[in-house]
Amino acid sequence: MTERTNRTVLLRGGNVYSPADPFATAMLVEGEQIAWVGSDGAAEAYADTADEVVELAGALVTPAFVDAHVHATSTGLALTGLDLTGCPTLPEALDRIAAFAAGVPAGVLIGHGWDESKWPQGRPPTLAELDWATGGAAVYLSRTDVHSALASTALRALTAGLAELPGFHPDGPLSRDAHHAVRAAALAHLTPEQRRAAQLATLTRAAELGIGALHECAGPQISSEQDLAALLALAAESDGPEVFGYWGELDGIETARRLGAVGAGGDLFVDGALGSHTACLHAPYADAAHTGTAYLSAEQVADHVAACTEAGLQAGFHAIGDAAIGAVLEGVRAAADRVGLARVKAARHRVEHAESLDDKAIAAFTELGLTASVQPAFDAAWGGPDGMYVQRLGADRAAALNPFAALLRAGVPLAFGSDAPVTPLDPWGTVRAAAFHRTPEHRISVRAAFTAHTRGGWRALGRDQDGVLVPGAVASFAVWDAADLVVQAPDDRVAGWSTDPRSGTPGLPDLTPGHPLPGCLRTVVRGRTVFRA
Incomplete structure (x- = not known):
């Protein structure tokens, strides 16, 4: 102590x-x-x-801030290892991979953060290019959204039956079940010491950023039981930040309880991610002739929510595309019909990411008492007229994503997080991203954003008194x-700054873009x- x-x-x-x-x-x-x-x-x-x-x-x-969605081990591996976030070109990425591989003598090499949508070449490395850069080593490199990955020939050889799995590609990134399989193979080669070092790096970085609590979103497709157990044990023996675990597995209530998780949810995948073309949509992608991937049906969602409600445990689902969110809402409503709407609302079940929402879906969030666990940094990274969202969906659908103002107007509880390592641990940057959303009508006040990133994280846990x-x-x-503590005028979220103490409202830092955090x-x-x- x-x-x-x-x-x-x-x-x-x-x-x-x-x-x-x-x-x-x-x-x-x-x-x-x-x-x-x-x-x-x-x-x-x-x-x-x-x-x-x-x-x-x-x-x-x-x-202190609460980050309501993190992956501690993967974040720590990015902090201490190969992080390709922000890499400007494909050749630069290959050079960084080669330099990293040359400095690691043995074992599976793990990295993160490549994003071909921002590269002039417009494509990820081929398998041959990856093998050349790594010198034949076993390498796993997750895409920035962590829903597809590059896997070298040596790592593919360690993954039994890989070529038969959905999402397999003989030369390019792997997605869906093939991605889950190579990720499991890579993480299985981490030693307990490597895992502990990565988790400790995440906790240390969080503390340096004023984060007092983390929601770890674990599950069999994103990490492992051993990984969550180790993280919770590490957090319990250290002074902080506090860690609250979620275990995202269908029919995983008993596992969640055994592990000490606070909910059977988090990254329980209903779909994938927009960047990897695996978010599940009603209409096809603008740059691909399909509608993404559905991992769970509305009936499966209903069964899980009903079971969790009966068990007194919070459920939660990863849902990004409009079709995936529709399946969640249909399933939660069916569960409410079985066990009672009041009980479902009292459980405060969560939807992680919840990016593609129309007014009808937002109203359903309110009706069903759902918490939106969202990541404003997604919009900062991929929103705007030239961003990845427009590439994937076209301008009109992209402009509708992440409607934070509409959610707040409807009374939907918001809890802000980073989904690190997808976007970095950066609480003030997250507040800024929400207040200066790339789509102006979705912006919220700095005060509301700050509340969502502090008290909102506690409310998502059912602890209304904290934060x-x-x-x-x-x-x-x-x-x-x-410096420069200011108050935003309620009718002008962009430029309505005031330093007048007579407002009787506590001031917060000036987060205008370009101003130091x-x-x-x-x-x-x-x-x-x-x-x-």
Whole structure:
């Protein structure tokens, strides 16, 4: 343990983001709880008895962020290994792969992040090019959306029956079942030490970014039971961030309980991803003559939701395309008919990603009490007139994706995450992406986005009291070097900034694109400091 849990810490001389006092400049922490928030003058009464006094020097104190969708081992492997995110060309990617392979003497090499949609060549490496770059080593390289991957000849040879599986390609990326098989073969060659190092790298990076809690979305097609068990054990023996596990397996309720997961959901795939042409659509892709891949039917969704509701466990599904989301909504409604709408709503079942939503689907989210666990960084990465979404769907369908404002207007609970390593752990960048959505009508206020990335993650777990800095709340917070605290006018989400303290609204950092993001000075989880700059 880094600190005993009954310490009293006084923070003063800053700006405390608290609904209990919009003008608060100080905060007292006793053990794992916030004891008081208020002014510097009133804080003097606590200064002599506190075990520690932190002089904030104008810094901002906020609730710690919650990343509501991560894959810790894969994220750690990208942080510590080969990450092709942002690689500008195919030749550059091959050079990076070759350099990485030359420095790793043995074992399966694992990397992530290539995106052919942004390369001038417009294609991924061929199998021959990959084998040349890797010198014949066994290599697994997931695409940026983690729904297809490059696998070298040596790795393919380690995967029994690969050529017979759906999604197999003799020369190009593998998707669907073939992708799941080579990923399982690659991850099976990780040693416990490698897995622990990767998971620790993710937890460390999260703490450095002011993230106090993570929702790990595990499952048999994305990781393994051993992987989730190891992560939860690592989180339990460390001071933070906290980790809440989801196990995405059909009929996986007992496995979820045995592993200590909080839900039988997360990445329980109803479809794939737009970038890999595996998201399930009603109409064909603009750049492919098919509608993607359906992994689960509405009937299977109904059976799973009904079973989870009866068991008192949260269900959740990965659904991106409009046809996949339609199957989820049909299935949840059928489950509500079986076990009762009130019970289904009370369970707060989740839909991960939920990108392609029309007004009818949004209304169904409200009707069924579903939480939308979404990733604003997807729009920042692939939205806009020249982005991958337009390539895959055309301009009209692309402009309808990720309608955060409409979801909020309908009262749908939002929980923000990164889906790391698909997009990086970057909480303030995520808030910015939602506030400055590439489609203006989908933008939400910075305050609403910040709430979705803090309190929204706790509400998705059914813990409505957490994620705020008020007396009696859990002391999980972050301290930020953040100048220019501002308040957004409610009628102007883009340029309506104000510094007028008479608004009575706590200020947040200016996140206008191009403005520097806040730097984390300290992260505290349940009263324990887990990061200090």
